[in-house]
Amino acid sequence: MNEFISKRNETVAKNMIPFLEKRGFEGYFAKDKEEAKKIALDLIKEGSSVTWGGTVSAEEIGLKSALKEGNYVVYDRAEAKNEDEVQEIYRKAYFCDYFLASANAITEKGEIVNIDGNANRVSAIAFGPKNVLFIVGVNKIVKDVEDGLTRARNYSAPINGMRLGLSTPCAKTGVCMDCMAPDCMCCQFMITRKSKVPGRIKVILVNENLGF
Numbered sequence: 001m002n003e004f005i006s007k008r009n010e011t012v013a014k015n016m017i018p019f020l021e022k023r024g025f026e027g028y029f030a031k032d033k034e035e036a037k038k039i040a041l042d043l044i045k046e047g048s049s050v051t052w053g054g055t056v057s058a059e060e061i062g063l064k065s066a067l068k069e070g071n072y073v074v075y076d077r078a079e080a081k082n083e084d085e086v087q088e089i090y091r092k093a094y095f096c097d098y099f100l101a102s103a104n105a106i107t108e109k110g111e112i113v114n115i116d117g118n119a120n121r122v123s124a125i126a127f128g129p130k131n132v133l134f135i136v137g138v139n140k141i142v143k144d145v146e147d148g149l150t151r152a153r154n155y156s157a158p159i160n161g162m163r164l165g166l167s168t169p170c171a172k173t174g175v176c177m178d179c180m181a182p183d184c185m186c187c188q189f190m191i192t193r194k195s196k197v198p199g200r201i202k203v204i205l206v207n208e209n210l211g212f
């Protein structure tokens with residue numbers, strides 16, 4: 001990343017930390033992927049049970065593999081042998097010590113925007129796991145909730161649709177067509193505005209482009 005773009009993004013991300021704290025979240029800044037992984041592994045104590053929703057960011061910083069290789073109880077739906085096992089892992093998430101997620105967008109004031117088709121991800125973010133750890137690249141920072149929803153539906157969703165081979169209009173056109181397709185990823189829109197349980201939601205803002 002260009003030096004001045006990086007400096008600008010670092011300033012914006014660091015200025016967001018007080019807003020995150022005000023919302024009952026814990027906020028962290030990481031200068032790169034390696035530091036983000038270190039912060040995450042310092043937070044997640046050995047022996048913890050951990051799972052995740054569809055998060056490319058946690059994979060890109062090497063966190064998923066570090067947890068699998070370490071002393072943790074990991075439930076990875078990618079390793080499920082069939083749909084029943086996937087559903088079982090979705091339900092186990094509610095009792096885990098940590099749920100890892102990224103965000104479709106995060107506003108400069110710290111509101112976290114997510115859309116979901118199955119709703120396993122947004123439901124676990126809202127309630128269940130003792131801790132929710134967001135790994136969020138600076139590319140996900142937007143001005144406000146409206147911009148966040150626009151980003152989620154016109155950027156994240158089409159790419160996810162293409163990646164997962166879904167039969168949605170956005171996977172063909174690259175933009176949201178406000179569909180009601182069976183594969184629709186936009187069944188639930190969630191804005192995480194505040195954490196009722198102080199510190200349950202932790203956000204690591206990473207000064208790199210992560211996920212989409």
Ligand code: SF4
Nearest residue numbers: 170176177179185186
């Ligand atoms: S509503 Fe449909 S077309 Fe629009 S982003 Fe969601 S899945 Fe894609």
